[in-house]
Amino acid sequence: MSTSPVTPKPLPGKGNPPHSSDPFLEPRRETCPWCGSARLRTRLRAKDPLRHRPGAFVVDRCRDCAHTFQNPRLTAEGLAFYHRDFYERHLEEFTARVLSARAVSRRHRAAAYKLSALAEAESWLDVGTGHAGFPEAAKEFFPYTSFDGLDPTARVQQAQLEERVEEAHRGYLTTPGTTARLRARYDVVSMFRHLEHTPDPRAELRAALAVLRPGGHLVVEVADPRCAFATLLGRRWLPYGQPRHLHLVPLANLRAELVSLGCTILVTDRRAAHIPYDLSGAVALASARNAVLRFLAAPVLAAASAVEHLLAPLLRHTSFSNAYRIVARKPVR
Numbered sequence: 001m002s003t004s005p006v007t008p009k010p011l012p013g014k015g016n017p018p019h020s021s022d023p024f025l026e027p028r029r030e031t032c033p034w035c036g037s038a039r040l041r042t043r044l045r046a047k048d049p050l051r052h053r054p055g056a057f058v059v060d061r062c063r064d065c066a067h068t069f070q071n072p073r074l075t076a077e078g079l080a081f082y083h084r085d086f087y088e089r090h091l092e093e094f095t096a097r098v099l100s101a102r103a104v105s106r107r108h109r110a111a112a113y114k115l116s117a118l119a120e121a122e123s124w125l126d127v128g129t130g131h132a133g134f135p136e137a138a139k140e141f142f143p144y145t146s147f148d149g150l151d152p153t154a155r156v157q158q159a160q161l162e163e164r165v166e167e168a169h170r171g172y173l174t175t176p177g178t179t180a181r182l183r184a185r186y187d188v189v190s191m192f193r194h195l196e197h198t199p200d201p202r203a204e205l206r207a208a209l210a211v212l213r214p215g216g217h218l219v220v221e222v223a224d225p226r227c228a229f230a231t232l233l234g235r236r237w238l239p240y241g242q243p244r245h246l247h248l249v250p251l252a253n254l255r256a257e258l259v260s261l262g263c264t265i266l267v268t269d270r271r272a273a274h275i276p277y278d279l280s281g282a283v284a285l286a287s288a289r290n291a292v293l294r295f296l297a298a299p300v301l302a303a304a305s306a307v308e309h310l311l312a313p314l315l316r317h318t319s320f321s322n323a324y325r326i327v328a329r330k331p332v333r
Helices: 076-083 085-095 101-115 133-138 155-161 178-182 201-211 228-236 251-260 278-287 291-315
Strands: 040-046 057-062 068-070 123-127 146-151 168-170 186-192 212-223 264-269 323-329
Touching (some): 123 201, 146 155, 201 212, 201 251, 212 251, 228 278, 251 264, 251 323
Parallel strands (some): 123 186, 146 168, 186 212
Antiparallel strands (some): 040 057, 057 068
């Protein structure tokens, strides 16, 4: 299978200093994109686990607000390269080693069950929906709700053909014309592990509120960069998600941003958002680049998965919880 018509250039990293002539990378930032602080610390350098480009991606963390971000960041061309369908298919094969389709389905169903406490919605937009696994699961609990999907890849259009969503929108909420076209159409907007992929999380949040009706609900689930596993596992912590994760927003930052936009925070949940895949993900990343290692790592991967599922009920209540979920209500006026 041909991977891409694009001939990529080396990425910055050890032996590859950043340079502005790389069409896949923006210039390196010297300040935090969230708070503007110049007190940055490099957290890791990580290679593309699927080996489509050489070099390493750099993730920095702000010492003041703890915002964690790819630096230098992918350009629009770079994002398009990594969102192409061939890459998505290979990535899904990789993640399937850590999370089975059955486990993903259970997670979607559990999230839908938790959110069934919300009032019955007439219309719901799932942003970053992929194959629309969440809308498909949520229909059991919201039988009278019309679900639409938005995603940067063609997967959302396939989901529409398979009737998982009624309308399919390609791109981001901040894609030119999208917000204006969808303004005030939805009672609920959900973003499950989507904000990490957006070039500008603040702009994406504002756009999400724009497509909500007054009094509508915004559901955001994000990997937590302050998780203890992030420190313990370093570059092998799966939610760092290089090269496709551009931003990891700490809970305090996201709460403050939503409040500043006039939202009322209804729910902050670290327990339900936790996914037990930290140890098995680290094993999968360590063996991703070598077929022999993948074969040898299979029993270790199985053992790691068993341990973290056994410990998950306890870890959900500690700093090892790897994600959080916020439900916020848009102001009525």
